[in-house]
Amino acid sequence: MGIVPVSLGTKNKYLEVNMHTKNKIAAVVVSALVAGLAGCSTASSPDTASATQQAPSATQAPSANNDPQLAVQYNLDVNKVPAENFDLSKFKLxxxxxxxxxxxxxxxxxIYKPMLNDKANPFSDAEWFYTDSITGAMVFASPNKAMTTPNSKNARSELRAMLSDDYSSPKNNFTIASTDNAEAYGAIGGHMSATMSVDWVSTSGDYKKNGAFATVIGQIHGSKNEPLKIMYRKLPEHEYGSxxxxxxxxxxxxxxxxxxxxxxxxxxxSGLRQGSEDPVTGIxxxxxxxxxxxxEGDIMHLTFTKNPGKPNQExxxxxxxxxxxxxxxxxxxQGYANDWMYFKAGTYNQCNTGSSGCANNGIEAGDYSKVSFFKFSLDQ
Structure with a gap:
């Protein structure tokens, strides 16, 4: 049985439900209850993480794609949870x-690896990590304020690669070929690939802050710093994002x-401000x-494809x-030789109620980020 926490005012209550998508009754009950609680308000709290910070209760974020042929095109089953459509065996969430x-x-x-990939009852979350009922995509969503990891002010729904069951072991992470004793790590290099869409970024925020209206959709994180963060940012008045x-x-x-x-x-x-022209070369x-x-070796090769598989592919x-x-x-x-690293993917919402000046009034108000993955793989 999965545990779905629901915010009731400032107190945390938990409903024990079967999170498997095939259990339609449970999904409907959870969605209805969460929707009914959407109007409950919580007392304001500091931007730092605390046990009282909760993602605001809300209905499920609307889909940006409503084409059922996408499920056929990408061989996705709308009745399966993400770990049944995608190989997530090397990830926690x-x-x-x-x-x-x-x-x-x-x-x-x-969500530890065994729970995420439990064959009898694999994990999903009706609001923040689930399968799109029309396209079959793996959906990640995140509000502008919620509980965060210790060194961040930003909420996320995000996978983290775990090459070992021992979190503290060097075997849990990868390194590059130039690293001393590179063979002690879980892998030398690695290959992560995704075909996806960004469905929403927050419409509230401070235009002067690059974190406003933005989310991170893929990363390589090192022990301290990040050699790679892939970003999407779209101003509210623009049709195109970057x-x-x-x-x-x-x-x-x-x-x-x-x-x-x-x-x-x-x-x-990048770096657009209020009054900037719409970046029509964007997405x-x-x-x-x-x-x-x-x-590969010491080299990070990046490939970005717009309109993949179409005549106007770029x-x-x-x-x-x-x-x-x-x-x-x-x-x-100093470069990243002799450092350890790991891959991440999902939505790491860069809008928060502190440094980026974003509001947190729920999904109905547009205060969230959401992405959909149609293809996703990690080879390590």
């Missing part, structure tokens, strides 16, 4: 809820505060595109030496 497990009291919900990726310089030790993101525009334009909400991240590629350091002349960047 974080969702924007308070965890109900005794060992994780006061922490963000973490895809770009960041390389975070690996500044360490006394220079840690000097780390910075170096931005690379792919489709559209609309619900529009399907793909990204491919392949770390492809952009990048190659980055992760071992070299001093990326684009940054003297504080």
């Amino acid at each position: 974080n969702t924007p809820r308070d965890d109900n497990k005794p060992e994780r009291a006061g922490k963000v919900m973490e 895809i770009y990726w960041n390389y975070e310089t690996n500044a360490l030790g006394d220079d840690y505060s000097k780390r910075r993101d170096i931005r690379h525009e792919v489709f559209g334009q 609309k909400l619900g529009e399907i595109f793909s990204y491919d991240v392949n770390v 492809v952009k590629t990048y190659d980055i030496d992760l071992a070299k350091g001093e990326y684009q002349g940054d003297k504080y960047d």
Whole structure:
């Protein structure tokens, strides 16, 4: 049996239900109850994580794609939960809820690998991680404020690669070929690929903040910094959003505060502000595109495809030496040799009620992010 936490005012109550999509009655009961609680308000709380922070109760986010042929095209079963349509055997999942497990009291919900991939009763969450009933896509959604991981102010519904059952083991993560004792890690390099759409980003936020109206849809995270964050950002008044990726310089030790993101525009334009022109070379909400991240040896190969498989397909590629350091002349960047890393995918909502000035009035108000994955794989 899965545990679905539901916010009742400021108190956390839990409903024990069968989360398998085939149990239609349970799904309807949960959706109806959550919808009925949507009007309940909670007292305001600080932006830092605490046990009282909950994702606001709301109805399920609307679909951006309503074409049942997508399920046929991508060989997806709308009656199966995500782990039955996709190989998630090397992943755990974080969702924007308070965890109900005794060992994780006061922490963000973490769905361990065995629970996520339980063959008898694989996990889904009717609001934040589920199968789209029309397209069969694997859906991730996240509000603008909820319980977060310890070092972040941003809520997420996101997979994290786990190459070992021992979280603290070097075998749980990968490294690059130049790393000393590279064979001690779970893999040298790795290949993550996704075909997806961004269905929604928050419509509230501070235009001066790049986190407003944005979400991270794929990552490579290191022990401290991130050699890759794939971003989507769309201003509320625009028809098109923009895809770009960041390389975070690996500044360490006394220079840690000097780390910075170096931005690379792919489709559209980054850093847009109120009054900017619509980035018509970008990607609309619900529009399907793909990204491919392949770390071979020391090189990170990135491929982004707009309109995949169509006559107007557009492809952009990048190659980055992760071992070299001093990326684009940054003297504080030590590169990522001798670091350990892991892949992530989903929606890591960059809109929060603190630094990016976003509201948190629920899905009906547009205060959330949502993405759909039609193809997804990790080879490690």
